[in-house]
Amino acid sequence: MNQLLAVIIDGILYSSWLFVIGVGLTLIYGVMRILNVAHGSLYALGAYAGSSLAGYWISHGYPPLGSYAALLVAAILVGLVASPIIERGLLRLVYGKDEVVLVLVTYSVFLILEDLIKLMWGVDPIFVPEPYGLLGSFSVGDLSYPIYSLALVLVSVLAGIGLTYILNYTRQGKILVAVIHDRETAATLGVNVRLVYFLTFTAGAMLAALGGSLTAPTISVQPGIGVEVIVLAFAVVVIGGLGSLGGAALGALIVGMVRSAAVHYVPQVELFSIYVVMALVLIIRPKGLFAVPEARRI
Amino acid sequence: MKRDTTLLIYLPLLVLLLAAGPLLPKWAGFLVNVSLCFGTVVLGMLILMRTGLVSFGQGLYYCLGAYAAGTLDHFFKLSDVPLMILCGTLLSGLVAFGLGFLLARYRDIFFAMLSMAFSMILNGLLVKTSELGSTDGFNVSVHSFAGIALAEQSVRYVTYSTTVTLTVLVGVGVHLYLRSHLGRMAEAVRDNELRLEYMGTSVKRLIHINYVLAAALAGMGGAMMAVTVGHIDPEMAYWTTSGEFVFIAILSGTGSTLAPFLGSTVFETVRSFAYEYSPNTWQMTLGITMLLVILFLPGGLWSMFNRQSGTA
Amino acid sequence: MAQQTGEFFLEARGVNKKFGAVTAASDINVGITQHSVVGLIGSNGAGKTTFINMVTGYLKPSSGSILFQGRDITSLIPRQVTNLGICRSFQIPQLFGTMTARQNLRIPVGIGARHPGAQRMTDAQEMATVAAVLERFGLTGCADQVSAQLPEGTRKLLDIAMAMAGNPEILLLDEPTSGVSAEEKFLIMDMVMGALAASRTTVLFVEHDMEIVERYASRVLAFYDGRIIADGNPQTVLTDPEVRRYVIGEHVLGQGHAGGSHA
Ligand SMILES: Nc1ncnc2c1ncn2[C@@H]1O[C@H](COP(=O)(O)OP(=O)(O)O)[C@@H](O)[C@H]1O
Numbered sequence A: 001m002n003q004l005l006a007v008i009i010d011g012i013l014y015s016s017w018l019f020v021i022g023v024g025l026t027l028i029y030g031v032m033r034i035l036n037v038a039h040g041s042l043y044a045l046g047a048y049a050g051s052s053l054a055g056y057w058i059s060h061g062y063p064p065l066g067s068y069a070a071l072l073v074a075a076i077l078v079g080l081v082a083s084p085i086i087e088r089g090l091l092r093l094v095y096g097k098d099e100v101v102l103v104l105v106t107y108s109v110f111l112i113l114e115d116l117i118k119l120m121w122g123v124d125p126i127f128v129p130e131p132y133g134l135l136g137s138f139s140v141g142d143l144s145y146p147i148y149s150l151a152l153v154l155v156s157v158l159a160g161i162g163l164t165y166i167l168n169y170t171r172q173g174k175i176l177v178a179v180i181h182d183r184e185t186a187a188t189l190g191v192n193v194r195l196v197y198f199l200t201f202t203a204g205a206m207l208a209a210l211g212g213s214l215t216a217p218t219i220s221v222q223p224g225i226g227v228e229v230i231v232l233a234f235a236v237v238v239i240g241g242l243g244s245l246g247g248a249a250l251g252a253l254i255v256g257m258v259r260s261a262a263v264h265y266v267p268q269v270e271l272f273s274i275y276v277v278m279a280l281v282l283i284i285r286p287k288g289l290f291a292v293p294e295a296r297r298i
Numbered sequence B: 001m002k003r004d005t006t007l008l009i010y011l012p013l014l015v016l017l018l019a020a021g022p023l024l025p026k027w028a029g030f031l032v033n034v035s036l037c038f039g040t041v042v043l044g045m046l047i048l049m050r051t052g053l054v055s056f057g058q059g060l061y062y063c064l065g066a067y068a069a070g071t072l073d074h075f076f077k078l079s080d081v082p083l084m085i086l087c088g089t090l091l092s093g094l095v096a097f098g099l100g101f102l103l104a105r106y107r108d109i110f111f112a113m114l115s116m117a118f119s120m121i122l123n124g125l126l127v128k129t130s131e132l133g134s135t136d137g138f139n140v141s142v143h144s145f146a147g148i149a150l151a152e153q154s155v156r157y158v159t160y161s162t163t164v165t166l167t168v169l170v171g172v173g174v175h176l177y178l179r180s181h182l183g184r185m186a187e188a189v190r191d192n193e194l195r196l197e198y199m200g201t202s203v204k205r206l207i208h209i210n211y212v213l214a215a216a217l218a219g220m221g222g223a224m225m226a227v228t229v230g231h232i233d234p235e236m237a238y239w240t241t242s243g244e245f246v247f248i249a250i251l252s253g254t255g256s257t258l259a260p261f262l263g264s265t266v267f268e269t270v271r272s273f274a275y276e277y278s279p280n281t282w283q284m285t286l287g288i289t290m291l292l293v294i295l296f297l298p299g300g301l302w303s304m305f306n307r308q309s310g311t312a
Numbered sequence C: 001m002a003q004q005t006g007e008f009f010l011e012a013r014g015v016n017k018k019f020g021a022v023t024a025a026s027d028i029n030v031g032i033t034q035h036s037v038v039g040l041i042g043s044n045g046a047g048k049t050t051f052i053n054m055v056t057g058y059l060k061p062s063s064g065s066i067l068f069q070g071r072d073i074t075s076l077i078p079r080q081v082t083n084l085g086i087c088r089s090f091q092i093p094q095l096f097g098t099m100t101a102r103q104n105l106r107i108p109v110g111i112g113a114r115h116p117g118a119q120r121m122t123d124a125q126e127m128a129t130v131a132a133v134l135e136r137f138g139l140t141g142c143a144d145q146v147s148a149q150l151p152e153g154t155r156k157l158l159d160i161a162m163a164m165a166g167n168p169e170i171l172l173l174d175e176p177t178s179g180v181s182a183e184e185k186f187l188i189m190d191m192v193m194g195a196l197a198a199s200r201t202t203v204l205f206v207e208h209d210m211e212i213v214e215r216y217a218s219r220v221l222a223f224y225d226g227r228i229i230a231d232g233n234p235q236t237v238l239t240d241p242e243v244r245r246y247v248i249g250e251h252v253l254g255q256g257h258a259g260g261s262h263a
């Protein structure tokens, strides 16, 4: 019984993390039709920026609770800096190319960022665990969890609700949906597609970075942490259906629960259980769970 | 009829590479050898790309081929170069034949993602299999060629010339295949599946055939890599390896069966030198190279030759 | 009118097709005899393309069945239907966009030559056959241009030529002359219909120009709102008051040429 509870709680925590890293990816894909491989690097950048800023804050003796703000600010900064460079500086030049070529472009960005991170932060691991321990812990039965781990749950819920609200109930969101469905028509109707792309990419980048910066206090931040994140995020959004918000949520939940169950019951398969699920979902629903089948008219 | 310049290039290339083998410094011979292995995998991707499909999981077959070769040596002491390569090729082709029934239904990003999932599954399996060395993999050694025992010092040249010869053979083979009716049909699949179905042709079957061919070539490349490098590990099935193959494929361009070999040689050279002279920025160098190619040579490196000579 | 016998070459029996709330085919009963040339008319959205799509297996009827030579082909897919000898062209040309016109035609010619029982051809023979087709359709001049860059009329013609290269028993042409200039229309139709008449191929063609319908069709089916509202020889159908109102309607008023003029 206890183990089942642990599976569920771990699963929820892990799912939240997955949703935060997946939702930005699916948002960018939905609007821009770009499967952004550099998403993992943005996550890593967030982690580095977050630990640097939070580390600076704490080492200067400022009130420790402010380190949470530092993590948040770090993620926003990463989005604000990376997005103009990547989207305006590079992606803009390749819009309209083949989807695969776009993947390769972002793959190149990933390669560049991986080294850029090493150049900026060096190759030694960075630990800034303070924010993690600050809040104490809570227990469920005889299981104890740090309260900090709820931060990601909170962020994922807020991100999910926020994005759903924006997409469905605001003017900007409706414009976004219009672009998703038909960019040419949207453009002729006077929608500033350029701006929409830029804002979407910025939002997606910030979410990735936020995932990274919030995770930073729980891990040792070192080169390569973004590499696994990319495939995991891919798995999440592909399972849910590329470009679907609800899909990302469901995908995150499925992957999170499966992995948590695997960790507790069959640790040998932990690593690839996620990909087995991904393959199975694609076999049963070739375009993911929430994809709308579209018939071609001839 | 147009003269087939590509075929005219392959033969001198073979002679040149075989003759150069003993003369090349060790590192250069190794670089050529490794490039040819990669090139063979990418040659398979070229077939798929002509069909309009890009696999993000070709590492699956590359790794399978390598492990087939490695297992022969490691567990059965059948350390025979052609046998190992043959088994690697066959195993990958066979697995692809099975998975092909499934994957032939997928297109675009979904094909890419499902192939990636399969290769990640293999990666996960290997990492957890301690008999196969888990994350570290294991060493592969070579002792004979078609039953003839090899002296220690001749192994290197034998694997080198085997790789060169096989590579040229499959290069020519694929070249002829792409010029055949079946090869033209592959391109038709990429252009318009609906039309092909309305000509009474099974697009799924065509994709399946090309998928198996691509996988067999990837297996062959993996097996050749195993005997060349003498070490294999699960990383061969990790997504970054497959990413590199896509990378080389786009870098090369699909204009000719020679393109993958050009592309992989450039890739390996850039990587080796960048790694040698600036170990912290070699990925950056590759990334920038790729971006430059995409922006300024959208048809890949091969398009430089096309533009000059005007041949297709 | 619904003849329930198996004597027709191609037959639709009680065919219905719904897309959500839209009824694209409603109780279609029609039999086509071999060697006939049938014109399909009807305003946009009347269900003509849907009918062709169902006959060729691209769409499954919601109910009803389609028979070819007495055999039920309702559940077959396009590939199987094609292999029975039913070919089609497309309203929007479906070409191999990156290939030249010649390479486009080489595909169906190559496929045809590899059919079981067909005469095997050498490469040179294949190329010669392709060249002959190009010549017949006046496409020799642009044979080596990439098809995506050809003018619409040429693309249409190439699309039809590719459908005909399969030597069909029945050919369904979906708006063979749409998007083509008025002079070109007759040129295209003369070429296509001439070739088809020579091989006595059964033809169904969708056409908006009543002059063309009158000239080439021996029978006309008028579609309206998913139903066939008139069926018969061109003179009768084109003068039918319902047809004049719903199908030809403003067309007659606007262009002034009489749909019912006697040839
Ligand atoms: N794939 C489809 N999905 C939904 N509605 C369709 C589809 N194909 C056709 N329709 C609808 O069915 C009706 C008939 O269309 P169609 O057969 O294309 O007409 P026509 O060819 O006579 O112009 C139209 O209302 C059209 O919008």
Ligand SMILES: [Mg+2]
Pocket (backbone or CB within 6 Å): C048, C049, C050, C091
């Ligand atoms: Mg139509």
